[in-house]
Structures are given as C-alpha cells and as structure tokens.
Amino acid sequence: MSYKVKIQTFEGPFDLLVYLIENAEMSIYDIRISEITNQYLEYIRHMEEHDVTVATEFMVLAATLIEIKSKMILPRVSETGDAIIEEDPRTALVERILEYKRFKKAADIFAMQEERGQRIFEKPQEDISQYLENPDEYLSLDLKQFAGAFNLFIQKKQKVEAVRKHYTKIERERETMESRIRMILNKVRTKIGEIFSFRELVKNKEDRYDVVVTFMSLLEMAKERVISVNQKSLYGDIEVSAGERVDEDTVLEKYQDKEVQEA
Amino acid sequence: MNSKKTIKSAFESMMFTWGEPLEAKMAADVFNISKQDAYDYFKELQAEYEQEGRGIVIREVNGAFQFVTREENADYIERLCTPVKAKRLSQSALEVLAIVAYKQPVTKGEIEAIRGIKCDRVMEGLMNKNLVEAVGRSEAIGRPILYGTTDTFLKNFGFTSIKDLPEIDDIESAINVDVDAEEEKDPVAEGQMTIEF
Numbered sequence: 399m400s401y402k403v404k405i406q407t408f409e410g411p412f413d414l415l416v417y418l419i420e421n422a423e424m425s426i427y428d429i430r431i432s433e434i435t436n437q438y439l440e441y442i443r444h445m446e447e448h449d450v451t452v453a454t455e456f457m458v459l460a461a462t463l464i465e466i467k468s469k470m471i472l473p474r475v476s477e478t479g480d481a482i483i484e485e486d487p488r489t490a491l492v493e494r495i496l497e498y499k500r501f502k503k504a505a506d507i508f509a510m511q512e513e514r515g516q517r518i519f520e521k522p523q524e525d526i527s528q529y530l531e532n533p534d535e536y537l538s539l540d541l542k543q544f545a546g547a548f549n550l551f552i553q554k555k556q557k558v559e560a561v562r563k564h565y566t567k568i569e570r571e572r573e574t575m576e577s578r579i580r581m582i583l584n585k586v587r588t589k590i591g592e593i594f595s596f597r598e599l600v601k602n603k604e605d606r607y608d609v610v611v612t613f614m615s616l617l618e619m620a621k622e623r624v625i626s627v628n629q630k631s632l633y634g635d636i637e638v639s640a641g642e643r644v645d646e647d648t649v650l651e652k653y654q655d656k657e658v659q660e661a
Numbered sequence: 662m663n664s665k666k667t668i669k670s671a672f673e674s675m676m677f678t679w680g681e682p683l684e685a686k687m688a689a690d691v692f693n694i695s696k697q698d699a700y701d702y703f704k705e706l707q708a709e710y711e712q713e714g715r716g717i718v719i720r721e722v723n724g725a726f727q728f729v730t731r732e733e734n735a736d737y738i739e740r741l742c743t744p745v746k747a748k749r750l751s752q753s754a755l756e757v758l759a760i761v762a763y764k765q766p767v768t769k770g771e772i773e774a775i776r777g778i779k780c781d782r783v784m785e786g787l788m789n790k791n792l793v794e795a796v797g798r799s800e801a802i803g804r805p806i807l808y809g810t811t812d813t814f815l816k817n818f819g820f821t822s823i824k825d826l827p828e829i830d831d832i833e834s835a836i837n838v839d840v841d842a843e844e845e846k847d848p849v850a851e852g853q854m855t856i857e858f
Binding site for chain 2: 412494500501511513514
C-alpha cells in the first residue's frame with residue numbers, strides 16, 4: 399500500500415495540517431505526531447517533486463512538528479528515575495490548531511453570509527447636490543471620505559491609462575470604391591487599347607477587402623461601359639480594357655453621390 | 662413637538678433620499694431629539710417593514726439605517742435584470758477577514774501567527790475592496806499598523822455591527838464531541854502507516 403497525497407492547494411501550513419489530521423480521523427487533543435509529521439513531510443516532498451516551490455512557511459511548521467516528535471521520543475523521566483511532570487509537547491500546537499480551526503469555521507460562516515449578502519440590493523447614493531442649498535456641501539466630507547474619493551478618482555484614471563497604454567485604437571484607412579474606380583480609370587485611360595489583368599489592379603492580394611473593392615469597382619465600371627471585362631476560362635484571370643464610354647466621368651460622379659448619401 | 666408618527670414618516674423619506682445608511686445621529690439632529698430616540702424609531706420602522714413582509718426592508722449597519730431589497734426577492738430581481746455580482750472572496754481572503762473581524766484591532770503579524778503564512782497580498786486585496794482598513798497603530802515595537810473591518814464589510818456580510826458576529830469560541834466544545842465519537846481508531850492502520858515510511 400503506497401500512501402498517496404493528492405496535490406491540492408492549501409491556504410497555508412495550518413490548513414494542510416488540519417486537513418491531514420482530519421483525514422486521519424485523529425483527535426486534535428491526541429495527535430499521533432509521528433504519523434502526522436511523516437504525512438506532512440511526504441506532502442512537502444510531493445510538492446517539490448511537482449516543482450511546486452515549497453513556501454518557507456511550510457518548512458517552519460515542518461520543523462516544529464519534528465521538534466515535537468523528537469520531544470515525544472525522549473523519556474520523560476529524570477536520570478534518577480523520577481517521572482518528570484512536564485507539559486505535553488503537543489499542547490502549544492494543539493492550541494494553535496484550535497485557534498486556526500476557529501477562524502476557518504468563521505470563514506465558512508462568512509462565505510455563507512457573503513452569499514446571502516449578494517442577494518440584497520441597495521440603491522447607491524444618488525447625486526443629491528441639487529437638493530442641497532450649498533452646492534459645495536460635498537466638500538464638507540470628513541478627511542477619510544475625501545481621501546477615499548480622491549483615491550477612487552486616481553484609481554479610475556490609472557485604470558483608463560493602463561488600458562490606453564495597452565490598446566491603441568487604430569482605424570485602418572479603407573479604400574473606397576470611388577477612389578478605386580478613379581485609380582483604375584486613370585490606369586486604363588493612360589494606355590487605351592492595352593489589356594490589364596485583374597490581378598495587377600489589386601493592390602494587396604492578401605487583403606480580401608482590397609480584392610472585393612477592386613472587383614466591385616470593375617463591376618460598376620463595366621455596367622457603365624467605361625471598361626470592358628473578359629474572362630476566358632472559369633476561374634481564369636479577368637482581362638480589363640477600356641470600354642466605349644471610357645472618357646466619360648459618369649461612373650465617378652454617380653459614385654461620389656452614392657458615397658455622400660451613405661455618409 | 663413633532664409626533665412620533667411624523668418623525669417616523671420623515672425618517673422613511675430621509676432614508677429614501679439618502680440611499681446610503683443614514684446615521685441615527687444625523688436623523689436625530691434633524692428633529693433635535695436624542696440619538697437613542699432616533700435609533701428606537703428606526704428599529705420600530707424596521708420591525709414594521711419586517712412584519713408586513715414588504716419588498717423593501719430596513720437594514721442596520723453600525724447604527725445607521727438604509728432601505729434595501731428583501732433577500733427572498735433576489736430571484737425575481739435577477740429575472741428582471743442581471744445585477745452585476747461582485748466576485749466572491751477566496752478561501753484565504755475569507756480566513757484573513759475572519760481573523761480581522763474577530764480580533765480587531767489586529768496587526769498583520771498576529772494574523773500571520775494564526776495562519777502560519779504571510780498575508781500581505783490578501784490584506785491588500787481586502788483593503789482595496791474596502792472591507793478592511795487601518796485603524797491605528799499598536800504600541801508594540803515597530804508600532805505596527807492595526808487593522809479593523811469597515812462598514813462595507815458589515816453591509817456585504819449582513820452583520821449589523823461587530824458585536825453581531827456569530828460566536829465561534831464554542832467551536833472547541835463542538836470539536837470535543839466529534840473527537841469522542843471518532844476516538845475508536847484501529848491501531849492496525851497506524852501500524853501499516855509506519856511500515857510504509
């Protein structure tokens with residue numbers, strides 16, 4: 399039978415000790431020190447194995463346990479054979495455990511109370527300065543309240559600043575269809591008769607938006623017969639060349655209007 | 662001289678306007694009556710709201726009074742809207758808070774002695790949540806800061822005052838009873854344990 403300690407987090411050395419004692423169903427007033435010390439040390443070893451840094455606090459209690467254990471082993475009689483009436487070496491520990499358990503119990507009660515408290519709602523104090531004759535009344539806060547208000551203000555400011563530091567709002571300059579149409583138009587007009595590939599009209603082929611804007615612009619321009627488009631095969635490149643109304647600016651004007659309206 | 666009825670009626674209006682717990686002293690000053698009288702009137706009002714089972718009840722926080730919703734109605738409020746719930750405290754925070762509540766005024770050192778572990782960070786969290794505050798300095802060496810709980814603590818945990826905290830000293834007797842029942846532990850298991858190590 400190997401002894402297994404499940405690694406679970408404890409709030410501190412006493413939390414662990416109380417757990418071990420309760421788990422072993424031992425009386426607090428008659429702790430089997432040797433057994434508990436072993437389990438306690440085992441747990442610490444376990445933590446180390448799992449690369450959990452063992453807090454020095456755990457070590458302090460370990461040392462205490464070992465000290466008590468060794469005292470328990472020592473014969474409680476003097477050299478002459480008289481029994482020495484000595485205090486049980488565990489007494490101090492028992493007292494500390496009891497004290498800790500008291501507060502652990504209180505913590506449980508508090509947890510319940512907190513849950514109940516969350517079921518009760520209050521109205522925060524509203525701004526009642528309008529009811530007050532002297533609007534400066536709020537400055538008559540006592541020092542603590544004033545410091546509190548100031549701290550709150552600073553905290554808020556710090557929070558906002560912290561957020562600002564990490565996040566900058568960047569708005570990408572999005573190309574409009576109007577500007578894309580103008581760009582394509584300029585290109586086509588400079589070299590009338592030449593065939594352009596759709597691919598070369600797209601500025602940034604990685605950007606889906608860019609592709610879509612270019613494609614929409616082409617459709618719009620083709621509709622207005624400013625350009626003519628031709629696709630020889632399925633999924634093939636789209637060839638763009640000047641259309642019969644290439645010199646008219648109607649498509650641009652139309653688009654300007656549309657964009658103004660939308661805005 | 663104002664009648665008791667008038668005063669109580671006025672107190673209700675004042676609590677409504679004030680929102681935050683209204684100190685009996687402040688209310689007393691309005692009518693130039695004694696603080697104790699004001700306190701008694703508040704308690705009477707509180708009992709009336711309680712008896713009638715109103716959806717609004719009067720909560721006492723450290724000698725101050727405030728209108729709050731009835732606990733039993735929480736589910737209906739939540740159906741109506743989703744109130745933001747404050748995060749619950751961690752186990753260690755609750756333990757530290759309990760120590761502060763029962764032993765106040767208390768130093769960090771005393772808290773650490775009980776739990777056997779440092780509590781700086783937990784205390785900082787409790788102070789930020791305004792549940793715990795510095796209340797003075799101890800005369801001991803180094804004049805360490807003494808801590809106590811705040812009215813926010815009383816409110817959030819539903820205690821009317823520090824005196825209202827439940828008794829925990831009788832926990833010892835409770836443990837004693839448990840122990841007697843579990844005393845009969847077989848020594849065989851113990852033996853096996855020792856072999857193991």
